[in-house]
Amino acid sequence: MSKYVPKLSELKQEFEKKKPALLKEDYSGKEWWDLPVEFRDGNWCFPGKTEVLEDLGFPNPRKWAATDADWQLPDGWEKTIRDGLKSRLKRFRSFKLFLDTCVRCGACADKCHFFLGTGDPKNMPVLRAELIRSVYRNDFPLAEKILKGFSGSRKLTAEVIKEWHLYFNQCTECRRCSVFCPMGIDTAEITMMARELLNLIGVNNNWILAPVSNCNRTGNHLGIEPHTFVQNIESLVEDIEDLTGIKVNPTFNRKGAEILFITPSGDVFGDPGVYTMMGYLLLFHHIGLDYTISTYASEGGNFGMFTSNEMMKKLNAKMYHEAKRLGVKWILGGECGHMWRVVHQYMDTMNGPADFLEEPVSPITGTRFSNAAATKMVHIAEFTADLIHHKKLKLDPKRNDHLLTTFHDSCNVARGMGMFEEPRYVLRSVCNSFHEMAENTIREQTFCCGSGSGLNAEEFMDIRMRGGFPRASAVRQVQETHKVNTLVTICAIDRASLPTLMKYWNPGVSVYGLHELVGNALVMKGEKKRTEDLRESPMTGLGEGEE
Amino acid sequence: MTIEWGRAVQENKKNILDAWMSRSLLLFSGKMAAASPVAEALHQALGMVLDNCEKNSELLTDGLVQLSRILAVQDMPPSQAMSLFFELKKIIPELSLKGSQKQSLKQLDMDALQSRLEELTLQAFDSYMMQREKICQLKLDESKRMLFMQLRRAEA
Ligand code: SF4
Numbered sequence: 218m219s220k221y222v223p224k225l226s227e228l229k230q231e232f233e234k235k236k237p238a239l240l241k242e243d244y245s246g247k248e249w250w251d252l253p254v255e256f257r258d259g260n261w262c263f264p265g266k267t268e269v270l271e272d273l274g275f276p277n278p279r280k281w282a283a284t285d286a287d288w289q290l291p292d293g294w295e296k297t298i299r300d301g302l303k304s305r306l307k308r309f310r311s312f313k314l315f316l317d318t319c320v321r322c323g324a325c326a327d328k329c330h331f332f333l334g335t336g337d338p339k340n341m342p343v344l345r346a347e348l349i350r351s352v353y354r355n356d357f358p359l360a361e362k363i364l365k366g367f368s369g370s371r372k373l374t375a376e377v378i379k380e381w382h383l384y385f386n387q388c389t390e391c392r393r394c395s396v397f398c399p400m401g402i403d404t405a406e407i408t409m410m411a412r413e414l415l416n417l418i419g420v421n422n423n424w425i426l427a428p429v430s431n432c433n434r435t436g437n438h439l440g441i442e443p444h445t446f447v448q449n450i451e452s453l454v455e456d457i458e459d460l461t462g463i464k465v466n467p468t469f470n471r472k473g474a475e476i477l478f479i480t481p482s483g484d485v486f487g488d489p490g491v492y493t494m495m496g497y498l499l500l501f502h503h504i505g506l507d508y509t510i511s512t513y514a515s516e517g518g519n520f521g522m523f524t525s526n527e528m529m530k531k532l533n534a535k536m537y538h539e540a541k542r543l544g545v546k547w548i549l550g551g552e553c554g555h556m557w558r559v560v561h562q563y564m565d566t567m568n569g570p571a572d573f574l575e576e577p578v579s580p581i582t583g584t585r586f587s588n589a590a591a592t593k594m595v596h597i598a599e600f601t602a603d604l605i606h607h608k609k610l611k612l613d614p615k616r617n618d619h620l621l622t623t624f625h626d627s628c629n630v631a632r633g634m635g636m637f638e639e640p641r642y643v644l645r646s647v648c649n650s651f652h653e654m655a656e657n658t659i660r661e662q663t664f665c666c667g668s669g670s671g672l673n674a675e676e677f678m679d680i681r682m683r684g685g686f687p688r689a690s691a692v693r694q695v696q697e698t699h700k701v702n703t704l705v706t707i708c709a710i711d712r713a714s715l716p717t718l719m720k721y722w723n724p725g726v727s728v729y730g731l732h733e734l735v736g737n738a739l740v741m742k743g744e745k746k747r748t749e750d751l752r753e754s755p756m757t758g759l760g761e762g763e764e
Numbered sequence: 765m766t767i768e769w770g771r772a773v774q775e776n777k778k779n780i781l782d783a784w785m786s787r788s789l790l791l792f793s794g795k796m797a798a799a800s801p802v803a804e805a806l807h808q809a810l811g812m813v814l815d816n817c818e819k820n821s822e823l824l825t826d827g828l829v830q831l832s833r834i835l836a837v838q839d840m841p842p843s844q845a846m847s848l849f850f851e852l853k854k855i856i857p858e859l860s861l862k863g864s865q866k867q868s869l870k871q872l873d874m875d876a877l878q879s880r881l882e883e884l885t886l887q888a889f890d891s892y893m894m895q896r897e898k899i900c901q902l903k904l905d906e907s908k909r910m911l912f913m914q915l916r917r918a919e920a
């Protein structure tokens with residue numbers, strides 16, 4: 218064994234010395250796992266509906282609620298979980314490594330927004346992982362032998378399943394903790410595994426599974442059928458014409474287009490996503506892009522990622538299928554968070570190689586996006602930043618003078634693909650007032666909105682408000698010091714959930730997509746005098762946000 | 765009259781606030797670490813309420829809003845959240861006795877304190893309910909935003 222590997226006794230000592238105060242705290246004389254698991258309104262998501270599970274062919278469809286004493290787990294559920302755990306430990310070396318290598322230094326303890334926002338010790342990433350690790354230790358003798366005395370192990374019981382359900386649904390898979398872990402442990406991946414295991418015995422979340430089922434059937438989260446999808450966008454085209462006098466011409470399912478554009482469907486049906494969509498449409502018209510939108514690959518988001526690897530792969534496959542069918546050269550992707558984690562980290566190995574596509578080259582600037590050589594898919598912020606850099610856009614940032622902005626890095630784009638500067642470059646080019654939030658709350662240290670990974674269910678509002686508290690506090694700081702009234706983001710879940718978070722903690726701050734501001738600032742050839750932004754708010758003198 | 769208990773509060777504010785804070789943390793049955801930012805925000809809000817508890821003012825309202833905003837989304841029923849005001853009834857006289865003035869609160873002051881705390885509790889309850897109603901409104905608004913295009917078509 219390498220001389221650099223610390224001895225168990227050294228690790229033990231180090232743990233005792235460095236254990237953060239929070240871990241040492243006395244919880245009324247109880248072990249952490251003795252703290253009761255309590256479900257009450259506001260802290261659990263409704264389980265998957267029977268018909269949704271049946272549509273997906275998922276196990277144990279039934280009517281139940283987390284507040285029930287008996288969760289009607291299927292016969293032999295313990296074996297299902299054990300076998301599931303065993304097979305995943307074999308298949309995913311990262312998972313095994315993450316379970317084995319934690320030295321409990323506590324560096325991650327106070328880095329999770331759920332811990333910071335709830336104060337609940339079991340929301341410390343180290344303890345969250347321990348929920349599974351303690352069972353693993355009990356069930357896998359070798360690990361137990363090595364680790365005995367180092368810390369506890371426990372039996373798999375129905376109570377443990379309840380605890381997993383509670384706490385692995387208070388992790389948004391944001392990976393903030395992993396930034397601080399000296400061992401590189403990614404608790405998000407442990408959560409992903411835990412949720413997979415829970416799904417095997419029918420312990421699930423309708424807010425995740427209903428969109429999965431809808432995507433499986435019609436291609437997008439809300440289950441919008443192709444004709445409605447087209448109607449929605451056409452209606453936005455009319456809005457653009459009313460506001461700017463310009464008629465943009467998106468095409469659908471057009472074979473032979475150069476580029477396939479895929480964005481989260483929230484941009485096609487939800488407020489404020491639709492304004493971001495209007496921004497894209499104006500941009501593409503401005504530069505005369507040869508693109509098409511698919512009514513089959515009508516969803517960039519992928520809630521399969523919060524369900525199982527297999528489901529993620531299946532839902533992702535439509536991107537390449539459609540690119541192949543339409544014969545495009547490459548794919549341009551809209552503003553989304555987890556879509557980019559799937560695309561950037563998994564798509565190529567899951568559903569690639571997409572050798573029927575070309576390495577993306579901007580038809581306007583000639584820039585070769587060699588970073589996307591494997592996936593053949595370019596992020597819109599990068600695409601637009603390149604256009605601005607090459608002075609291909611006519612922009613009037615004054616048109617956003619009513620918006621005093623700050624920028625929220627979406628976890629998946631920031632930590633999942635390392636994109637920090639491009640959206641900021643675009644934002645600075647399209648508005649005159651931009652202030653960063655505190656350094657330890659942005660870029661790779663960004664705080665989650667509290668509603669990611671399929672947890673933005675209404676019934677989960679109390680926990681969402683608590684989990685989003687650190688992000689909201691950072692926004693409040695710039696609201697107070699710089700009168701910020703606009704939170705700009707490049708993620709569809711953020712656009713859906715941050716307006717709620719802001720209205721609760723920071724009234725007066727509204728949420729915008731980056732390309733909505735681009736759309737406001739673009740000076741279109743032949744446009745009529747612009748007095749209102751894409752939300753039909755006066756372009757100057759607004760001076761404040763909602764409320 | 766009120767000024768007497770009010771003076772006792774002002775003179776022993778730090779001790780009273782600390783005691784109030786640790787009693788409040790007990791409401792979370794071990795699930796709120798004292799060093800967490802929420803606990804800090806709670807401390808700040810309790811301090812604001814205590815600073816301005818003698819008479820109604822905008823600052824008091826702000827303090828109650830901040831406090832109830834935190835409490836309204838915790839894992840506890842409203843009755844438990846509001847019970848933290850009853851703690852003050854015990855803490856203030858207790859700590860005032862130990863204060864520099866070595867004075868005890870007269871019965872009249874105790875009555876005044878009692879009735880002021882009742883007023884405060886009811887105001888805090890109103891504030892708490894406003895936050896809960898806000899949560900309901902936010903849920904509704906969120907669904908409407910999600911169905912924005914559908915609703916727009918239906919309304920057209
Ligand atoms: S997960 Fe990493 S940071 Fe957290 S306690 Fe374990 S080794 Fe330390």
Ligand code: SF4
Binds near residue numbers: 388390392
């Ligand atoms: S991935 Fe994010 S939510 Fe999950 S434990 Fe880590 S910091 Fe917390």
